[in-house]
Amino acid sequence: MKKGKPYALRKSHSEPGPGDGGRTGSWRVLRPVIDPEKCIPAKKNKKACFSCWLYCPDGVVTKTLLPAIDLEYCKGCGICAEECPADAITMVEETLLIMEEDK
Amino acid sequence: MPAKTTVLNLTEEEFVHPGNRACSGCGLSIIYRIALKALGRDTILVVPPSCLTVLQGLYPIAATQLPCLNVTFASTAAAATGVLGALRAQGREKTTVAAWAGDGGTADIGLQALSGACERGENFIFFCYDNEAYMNTGVQRSGTTPRHVLTTTTPITGKPHRSKDVPAIMAAHGLDYVATASASYPIDLYDKTIKAKALYGPRYFHIHTPCPAGWGFQPDLSVKIGRLAVETGLFDLYEIENGKFRLTGKSAKMLGKKRRPVRDYLKTQSRFKALTNDHIEAVQHEVDIKWAGYENTCQPSPTA
Amino acid sequence: MHIIESGNVAAALGVKLAEAAVIAAYPITPQTPLTEKLSELVDAGEMDAQYIPVESEHSALAVCIAASSTGSRTFTATSANGLLYMNEQLHWAAGARLPIVMCVVNRGIGAPWTVWNDHQDAISQRDTGWIQLYACDHQQIFDTVLKAFRLAEIVSVPVMVCYDGYILSHTYMPFELSDDEQVRKFLPPFKPDYYLDPACPKNLNTVTLPDIRPDVRGETAPGYMEIRHNLHTDMRKSLDVITDIEKEFKDIFGRGGFPFIEPYRVNDADYVAVCMGSLSYHLRDVIDKLRDEGVSVGVAGLRVYRPFPDKAIADAFSHKKGLIVFEKALSYGNQGALFADIKAALYAKTDRPFVRNYILGLGGREIKTSELADALRNSCRPSSATTDRPEWIGLKM
Numbered sequence: 001m002k003k004g005k006p007y008a009l010r011k012s013h014s015e016p017g018p019g020d021g022g023r024t025g026s027w028r029v030l031r032p033v034i035d036p037e038k039c040i041p042a043k044k045n046k047k048a049c050f051s052c053w054l055y056c057p058d059g060v061v062t063k064t065l066l067p068a069i070d071l072e073y074c075k076g077c078g079i080c081a082e083e084c085p086a087d088a089i090t091m092v093e094e095t096l097l098i099m100e101e102d103k
Numbered sequence: 104m105p106a107k108t109t110v111l112n113l114t115e116e117e118f119v120h121p122g123n124r125a126c127s128g129c130g131l132s133i134i135y136r137i138a139l140k141a142l143g144r145d146t147i148l149v150v151p152p153s154c155l156t157v158l159q160g161l162y163p164i165a166a167t168q169l170p171c172l173n174v175t176f177a178s179t180a181a182a183a184t185g186v187l188g189a190l191r192a193q194g195r196e197k198t199t200v201a202a203w204a205g206d207g208g209t210a211d212i213g214l215q216a217l218s219g220a221c222e223r224g225e226n227f228i229f230f231c232y233d234n235e236a237y238m239n240t241g242v243q244r245s246g247t248t249p250r251h252v253l254t255t256t257t258p259i260t261g262k263p264h265r266s267k268d269v270p271a272i273m274a275a276h277g278l279d280y281v282a283t284a285s286a287s288y289p290i291d292l293y294d295k296t297i298k299a300k301a302l303y304g305p306r307y308f309h310i311h312t313p314c315p316a317g318w319g320f321q322p323d324l325s326v327k328i329g330r331l332a333v334e335t336g337l338f339d340l341y342e343i344e345n346g347k348f349r350l351t352g353k354s355a356k357m358l359g360k361k362r363r364p365v366r367d368y369l370k371t372q373s374r375f376k377a378l379t380n381d382h383i384e385a386v387q388h389e390v391d392i393k394w395a396g397y398e399n400t401c402q403p404s405p406t407a
Numbered sequence: 408m409h410i411i412e413s414g415n416v417a418a419a420l421g422v423k424l425a426e427a428a429v430i431a432a433y434p435i436t437p438q439t440p441l442t443e444k445l446s447e448l449v450d451a452g453e454m455d456a457q458y459i460p461v462e463s464e465h466s467a468l469a470v471c472i473a474a475s476s477t478g479s480r481t482f483t484a485t486s487a488n489g490l491l492y493m494n495e496q497l498h499w500a501a502g503a504r505l506p507i508v509m510c511v512v513n514r515g516i517g518a519p520w521t522v523w524n525d526h527q528d529a530i531s532q533r534d535t536g537w538i539q540l541y542a543c544d545h546q547q548i549f550d551t552v553l554k555a556f557r558l559a560e561i562v563s564v565p566v567m568v569c570y571d572g573y574i575l576s577h578t579y580m581p582f583e584l585s586d587d588e589q590v591r592k593f594l595p596p597f598k599p600d601y602y603l604d605p606a607c608p609k610n611l612n613t614v615t616l617p618d619i620r621p622d623v624r625g626e627t628a629p630g631y632m633e634i635r636h637n638l639h640t641d642m643r644k645s646l647d648v649i650t651d652i653e654k655e656f657k658d659i660f661g662r663g664g665f666p667f668i669e670p671y672r673v674n675d676a677d678y679v680a681v682c683m684g685s686l687s688y689h690l691r692d693v694i695d696k697l698r699d700e701g702v703s704v705g706v707a708g709l710r711v712y713r714p715f716p717d718k719a720i721a722d723a724f725s726h727k728k729g730l731i732v733f734e735k736a737l738s739y740g741n742q743g744a745l746f747a748d749i750k751a752a753l754y755a756k757t758d759r760p761f762v763r764n765y766i767l768g769l770g771g772r773e774i775k776t777s778e779l780a781d782a783l784r785n786s787c788r789p790s791s792a793t794t795d796r797p798e799w800i801g802l803k804m
Contacts, residue, residue: 184431
């Protein structure tokens, strides 16, 4: 007696992938902007600090000499800006930045 | 002797996908992201209904990159037991089993199963992320909600009862390893998880989890507020290893020093709005007595 | 080889031969000797299984759900309030499509407390999505446990094997204990289509939305309603699987052959008593006596309650003059559960028998053969009609 496909694919199994909540970048009211002249790893040109990477709840910051933020998914919580010891990150109004980009 | 963990050498590998439904600034997101770096890929997770259920994604997409079993609310530790039983039966015992539950799923509805699993000596790590209320269902009071706190079921005069000391309950089971940790001290959490992973038997983590939506503060302050809880001596970072209590990290460094007043922490969150000055003084007094006790019994750890 | 043992031990030996790998159970009368026997077998090294002494029935089924999801064959057992304590998990196991097997040693439910037999425990769980099988004697307990594992693993639906507390669980009967070789021929090792594995990570049984939704590859994945629809249709399909398994079992073991209805003097009977569990054998003596009196009656033991074998029932009984349904349970405020289901199965037939209902044996109330005989004498008449409501046998006040 065969146990074929008819019985197998009946279950609620989810597979890993990004964006379960959609493009969570759309949640942002404020966008983090990093000043490369204040950012410690950027201005020292060597790996250092990375508090923004450490504390980001969504893991959307890269550990690069100027940390990059994945704006597709950054929710704009502002923890990176609050925790940055060099005050290198400013939370800027998203709508203003979008208007700038559209120009 | 392994190198000291720092931000620089902490792995960049991520185990949680972005674009998930956790709130902006969620303390659990930080905890989960960091702890999974310590647990690694050879892990099976068990998760009851909780904020983590939602973070991990709605069917059919999973934000978690590890195999995970969602279970009924009361059964987390029993389900972890079942996973372990099957792994033993199949000779797959190297795989780590990690249960993740909120304060409700740990210490209220989940306490019976957790107690049973600990009594049976099950070989799992149980992480309680304590955001001090039933946050997933809308901020209703829980057994770990502190006294006087406003929640949706204690909305005016605040919770009349004190919170349960869950790590003490767990330690009373004779576990080899009980630890507290905080979203605001991720390296401390990482190190403790690595340490726990190398041990055998039930290991328990109680992790303070700031919650902007439930506690009433702006999301950018999650880490700062969690830090204040530790700096004011309200939440302490410690380990209880084989019955021996030891403060760790920031809390250990605070021994013998002046602490920030609890008011600094309480004034940051609207959930504490019902506290009168008398209440705040009573809280301060309790914290002072607790720390006086630490001064008597704790030696500063050489690795603090 | 033939042995003489209790019904509980018959079940335990079935589980042993089925090579369940993870067993979790919480003691409750009258199931206790079953789980004691299993823990003894494991402790003595006669059974290679993980025996987990959980702290509640809810946890017992939690362990089974998790162990089954991780790829092991699992088993638990309970009765009455223990079954109800795990009610939430029953729904969970069925919705998660896990091939868990559980023995329910039928006992009445509190309040007030009773430890004695009736069927309310299992009957009250008929809507959970579990397959429900009833055993009538010790041989059937042993055989049905083996069949249950096979069935569950083919259709990915959990299976409940029900047998009467005390009447079967604690009495001793001879039965054939099959050998390992035969069982291995009948029951291959458990090969789940998915099990929790870090090499292939998935998130199981998470929150669904009301609507369908694309998955990570952009393909449409079923929603909650489709998943539930699948459970129902697979349960209906399992009726055919039950028939196939019964034939396979008979071919290998030389026993059985009645997948749904076990008849006794039914073929030539005008009237048929219908019931589940040991009562169907108890009734055989009554049938013989009534036949001697000239009453054209037989008894049919129903072996499968869920999925409900409505076609088999309609085929077997639609041309009979009358059915008399004896039940040790009921749907309060309405009528006997089996009574209602049988009427529904016959409703569409233009030619159908009258159906009458007797409730008896609740909380272990003694069932006297004389009372059964009287009930059948009263019912098995050409003038009888279908009753609206059940009549009760054995009430004393």
